[in-house]
Amino acid sequence: MKKFKSSRESRVSITELMLPSHSNFGGKVHGGHILNLMDQIAFACASKHSQSYCVTASVNRVDFLNPIEVGELATLKASINYTGKTSMVVGVRVESENVTTGEVKHCNSSYFTMVAKGKDGKNKLVPGLILKTKQDIRRFARSKERKQSAFKRDSKYESNNFKVNEYLEFLDGENVKMDFD
Numbered sequence: 001m002k003k004f005k006s007s008r009e010s011r012v013s014i015t016e017l018m019l020p021s022h023s024n025f026g027g028k029v030h031g032g033h034i035l036n037l038m039d040q041i042a043f044a045c046a047s048k049h050s051q052s053y054c055v056t057a058s059v060n061r062v063d064f065l066n067p068i069e070v071g072e073l074a075t076l077k078a079s080i081n082y083t084g085k086t087s088m089v090v091g092v093r094v095e096s097e098n099v100t101t102g103e104v105k106h107c108n109s110s111y112f113t114m115v116a117k118g119k120d121g122k123n124k125l126v127p128g129l130i131l132k133t134k135q136d137i138r139r140f141a142r143s144k145e146r147k148q149s150a151f152k153r154d155s156k157y158e159s160n161n162f163k164v165n166e167y168l169e170f171l172d173g174e175n176v177k178m179d180f181d
């Protein structure tokens with residue numbers, strides 16, 4: 001297996017027609033269906049890069065920017081934004097297209113952290129990423145910063161580290177009432 005690979009080598013794109021069976025009560029495509037497709041394409045992209053079976057470790061923020069209508073085409077694009085030792089961050093973008101008007105809407109962007117698994121079920125080293133463009137560097141740097149800030153936030157809120165007195169003021173003006181037992 002190569003030691004380094006470019007994001008172009010594992011880029012994946014799929015287009016699917018949104019069927020009535022994918023709709024929610026409001027007639028739009030169900031968010032859960034879109035998340036399922038996003039997870040599948042993130043898996044395909046990470047598996048291609050690492051040439052391994054991968055698992056989803058986390059999903060960073062999914063904003064539903066625009067709804068997708070039944071009868072529209074949903075196109076999902078995925079590429080590797082970041083490589084760690086055994087983990088990869090896959091950027092996933094979802095667009096919808098109205099086939100009659102040709103209007104294209106950006107519906108979601110999200111970042112899936114996938115971890116490669118070896119045949120023994122243990123986490124496995126993945127090839128590094130060859131950064132070819134300014135855009136590649138921007139995506140890599142953004143993912144690295146996001147990973148570092150998530151780590152800092154998680155440690156701050158661990159129950160052993162959490163200092164309640166430092167957060168009482170933080171609750172001022174919020175829709176809560178203190179009622180300690």
Ligand SMILES: CC(=O)SCCNC(=O)CCNC(=O)[C@H](O)C(C)(C)COP(=O)(O)OP(=O)(O)OC[C@H]1O[C@@H](n2cnc3c(N)ncnc32)[C@H](O)[C@@H]1OP(=O)(O)O
Pocket residue numbers: 039043054055056057058083084085086087088113115123
């Ligand atoms: C395709 C599917 O949908 S699979 C089904 C859904 N997913 C699963 O069932 C996964 C269940 N979880 C697991 O198997 C494990 O907890 C894993 C693989 C996510 C983490 O493995 P562990 O051995 O516990 O963690 P470890 O601390 O060694 O981390 C391994 C790597 O994952 C990264 N990682 C672990 N947890 C997270 C997280 N929550 N968010 C982001 N990255 C994470 C680490 O930073 C590390 O990256 P690196 O090797 O590039 O430095």
